[in-house]
Amino acid sequence: MFKKLLIANRGEIAMRVNRAAHELNIETVAIFSEADRASLHVRNADESFCVGPGPVARSYLNIPNIISAALISGADAIHPGYGFLAENARFAEICADHGLVFVGPTPSVIARMGDKATAKAIMRDAKVPTTPGTDILSSVGEALTAAQALGYPVMLKATAGGGGKGMRAVQTPAELEHAFATAQAEAEANFKDGRLYMEKLIDRPRHVEVQIVGDGFGNVVHVGERDCSVQKPSHQKLVEEAPAPELRESTRRKLHDVAVSAARAVAYSSVGTLEFLVGGDDVYFMEMNTRIQVEHPVTEMIYGVDLVREQIRVAAGEKLSFRQKDLVPRGHAIECRINAEEGSHNFAPAAGTLVDVNLPGGFGVRVDSHAYGGLAVPPFYDSLLAKIVTHGDTRLEAIDRMSAALRDTRIGGVNTTIGVCSLIMADDVFRHGGVSIDYLPNFSAAAASRS
Amino acid sequence: MTRAAIGLGANVGDAHGTLERAIRALERLGRVAARSSFYRTAPWGVTDQPEFVNAAVLLDTELQPFELLAALKELEREFDRVETYRWGPREIDLDILTYGKLELRDPELTIPHARLFERAFALAPLAEIDPAFAGAYAALPARERDGVQRIPAETARTKAAVDWDVALQRVRSAAEFCASAGLTRFKLEEEGLAVEVRRRARPVPAFVLRPDVEPGLPANGAPAPTNGSVAREEEKATVLKAEFVGIVRFSRPTVSQGAHVAEDRELAYVESLGIRNPIRSGGPGRVTRVFVIDGQSVEYGQPLFAIES
Numbered sequence: 051m052f053k054k055l056l057i058a059n060r061g062e063i064a065m066r067v068n069r070a071a072h073e074l075n076i077e078t079v080a081i082f083s084e085a086d087r088a089s090l091h092v093r094n095a096d097e098s099f100c101v102g103p104g105p106v107a108r109s110y111l112n113i114p115n116i117i118s119a120a121l122i123s124g125a126d127a128i129h130p131g132y133g134f135l136a137e138n139a140r141f142a143e144i145c146a147d148h149g150l151v152f153v154g155p156t157p158s159v160i161a162r163m164g165d166k167a168t169a170k171a172i173m174r175d176a177k178v179p180t181t182p183g184t185d186i187l188s189s190v191g192e193a194l195t196a197a198q199a200l201g202y203p204v205m206l207k208a209t210a211g212g213g214g215k216g217m218r219a220v221q222t223p224a225e226l227e228h229a230f231a232t233a234q235a236e237a238e239a240n241f242k243d244g245r246l247y248m249e250k251l252i253d254r255p256r257h258v259e260v261q262i263v264g265d266g267f268g269n270v271v272h273v274g275e276r277d278c279s280v281q282k283p284s285h286q287k288l289v290e291e292a293p294a295p296e297l298r299e300s301t302r303r304k305l306h307d308v309a310v311s312a313a314r315a316v317a318y319s320s321v322g323t324l325e326f327l328v329g330g331d332d333v334y335f336m337e338m339n340t341r342i343q344v345e346h347p348v349t350e351m352i353y354g355v356d357l358v359r360e361q362i363r364v365a366a367g368e369k370l371s372f373r374q375k376d377l378v379p380r381g382h383a384i385e386c387r388i389n390a391e392e393g394s395h396n397f398a399p400a401a402g403t404l405v406d407v408n409l410p411g412g413f414g415v416r417v418d419s420h421a422y423g424g425l426a427v428p429p430f431y432d433s434l435l436a437k438i439v440t441h442g443d444t445r446l447e448a449i450d451r452m453s454a455a456l457r458d459t460r461i462g463g464v465n466t467t468i469g470v471c472s473l474i475m476a477d478d479v480f481r482h483g484g485v486s487i488d489y490l491p492n493f494s495a496a497a498a499s500r501s
Numbered sequence: 502m503t504r505a506a507i508g509l510g511a512n513v514g515d516a517h518g519t520l521e522r523a524i525r526a527l528e529r530l531g532r533v534a535a536r537s538s539f540y541r542t543a544p545w546g547v548t549d550q551p552e553f554v555n556a557a558v559l560l561d562t563e564l565q566p567f568e569l570l571a572a573l574k575e576l577e578r579e580f581d582r583v584e585t586y587r588w589g590p591r592e593i594d595l596d597i598l599t600y601g602k603l604e605l606r607d608p609e610l611t612i613p614h615a616r617l618f619e620r621a622f623a624l625a626p627l628a629e630i631d632p633a634f635a636g637a638y639a640a641l642p643a644r645e646r647d648g649v650q651r652i653p654a655e656t657a658r659t660k661a662a663v664d665w666d667v668a669l670q671r672v673r674s675a676a677e678f679c680a681s682a683g684l685t686r687f688k689l690e691e692e693g694l695a696v697e698v699r700r701r702a703r704p705v706p707a708f709v710l711r712p713d714v715e716p717g718l719p720a721n722g723a724p725a726p727t728n729g730s731v732a733r734e735e736e737k738a739t740v741l742k743a744e745f746v747g748i749v750r751f752s753r754p755t756v757s758q759g760a761h762v763a764e765d766r767e768l769a770y771v772e773s774l775g776i777r778n779p780i781r782s783g784g785p786g787r788v789t790r791v792f793v794i795d796g797q798s799v800e801y802g803q804p805l806f807a808i809e810s
Contacts, residue, residue, distance in 0.1 A: 118773045
């Protein structure tokens with residue numbers, strides 16, 4: 051096992067990793083920016099190094115200073131948390147060059163999974179379903195034939211596209227000719243590249259992801275799925291839960307099976323997540339995240355396993371401490387992300403000094419947070435302040451427990467998402483379960499029109 | 502119950518007596534398990550100061566590190582209050598050298614003491630009562646070790662036996678005589694007691710007398726110094742800070758506090774991932790503060806030198 055672990059992150063995830071390391075009797079080294087000097091993650095670690103000023107490019111992404119801090123402090127491993135350097139294959143390589151263990155998968159796995167085209171090709175080879183689609187379409191005629199084969203509705207996309215430019219949803223053959231021309235013109239105007247391809251349009255999909263863990267001995271298990279369909283228009287998740295509600299058992303099994311075979315295909319040896327779009331009983335691979343995820347606690351709550359601890363153990367060369375048959379979920383868990391931002395309308399970020407901080411606790415309630423009264427929230431980073439997680443025997447029990455916990459939660463000084471999360475917990479559509487990714491944008495629009 | 506090592510230092514008035522009283526006062530914070538001999542150190546930097554007398558004790562205490570720090574600061578203030586020479590240097594300095602096996606790196610408190618392994622006057626008494634530090638003491642350059650001399654117990658006893666109230670009265674008379682006569686030096690020897698009085702032309706800046714001040718913090722955690730020597734020094738000066746996390750290495754010849762340096766002189770470099778990142782003086786000037794010691798690790802933004810042009 052490692053002697054000393056440098057945690058190359060901040061906020062709640064740095065504290066989460068710090069706790070797991072201390073439980074394993076590993077000493078910890080925190081890094082921080084000048085804006086985070088008063089942060090709890092600095093206080094809880096055994097040692098700490100300031101690595102740069104507030105902006106992330108000069109501090110939390112400052113690879114030379116982070117590596118130097120690890121070497122000076124005598125650390126033998128670096129945990130990247132999520133975000134920042136967590137999926138940077140080059141950083142993982144640099145760690146290895148300096149004799150430091152990167153707590154994550156190998157650089158080559160990170161690199162291959164980070165490239166969406168490569169990842170999809172690997173998944174196709176592993177018989178993992180991906181969104182059906184075409185190569186470059188040379189003419190409207192070719193597009194009509196392809197759409198017929200895929201089945202309407204379909205989506206035209208620009209190869210150089212992004213931000214919705216050059217994208218057209220097409221419901222019927224009659225619409226296709228016009229849509230092809232306008233999408234091509236838009237792509238040409240925006241990216242100087244008018245090439246288009248087509249994908250099957252998955253109507254109002256759900257975002258369901260599967261947690262997997264592998265070790266260096268070829269053992270790979272799944273730790274169930276999470277439903278993260280309550281997302282902002284920017285795809286940032288707000289409410290997550292496990293297991294995914296209103297999902298057919300055959301679909302759930304299909305998700306678990308393809309996730310495990312995909313992870314085996316790349317000999318995956320860490321914690322990781324495969325994200326899928328689910329439409330009806332069809333599942334389509336979207337992407338793989340080769341790191342611990344923000345929402346990992348809902349999985350931990352129902353399976354009773356510590357994913358971060360397992361991630362560290364596996365990185366140190368140990369075998370998985372459980373087998374697939376040991377993993378039996380119990381009850382239901384919900385997570386609400388409490389962010390420092392305006393919760394009701396447009397989710398614009400907010401910054402300020404926290405006052406009157408009261409976080410909930412008690413039976414079935416878990417809070418992962420670095421917030422305290424007097425903390426100045428710097429403008430440079432992710433706005434996450436706290437993750438409130440509740441567990442119950444049933445989904446509705448977990449939701450009601452969350453409602454009560456949110457009522458106990460106070461964070462003054464900044465606008466937060468406490469209010470919108472409370473409204474969601476009380477909403478009949480959410481309480482019924484199985485909402486799609488257009489739920490929150492519609493919910494916010496309805497709430498805005500009511501007020 | 503944790504065994505902490507406390508370093509004591511005094512250089513004004515009856516230094517031996519002050520140390521004796523301070524060691525007795527430490528009994529209030531725990532049990533004094535061992536105490537070292539007294540050590541004499543040649544003054545540091547400025548030569549017309551009285552010499553320092555240092556000692557160390559092992560204290561078994563229930564106090565937590567920050568409680569212990571607060572208690573030591575309170576003792577220092579207590580000693581200052583009885584000191585008649587109001588605007589002079591601190592009568593006693595008390596520092597936590599070690600606290601069990603604790604390693605702590607906090608802006609207010611670093612344990613083991615940040616400069617312990619560089620300071621002969623701290624290591625010599627500590628090594629005497631805790632053999633674990635004998636190696637560290639032996640590893641110091643001979644020049645450093647030679648600057649610190651153990652005061653034989655007999656001498657200490659003789660000194661302690663002197664009636665200091667009487668002796669101080671004599672010193673005061675001698676000082677008054679010096680001043681009225683316009684003398685700068687006066688020496689008196691009688692009955693095994695030698696008194697030498699030197700009159701300073703101007704007061705010595707307080708920072709010279711407090712080599713143990715933490716970098717970038719007000720002296721001994723006190724409120725921003727009202728006599729302003731340190732704060733004003735830094736207002737006028739340019740503070741050179743580390744850009745890289747690494748080990749600071751002083752360039753030769755080593756500059757010390759008060760030294761004048763030429764324009765663009767390399768004072769030190771920060772060694773980071775095998776690369777030398779030089780720290781240069783900028784314009785010509787005088788080094789008013791040296792915040793770090795050769796070979797220590799530094800983080801981003803850590804003050805290294807203050808230069809006054």
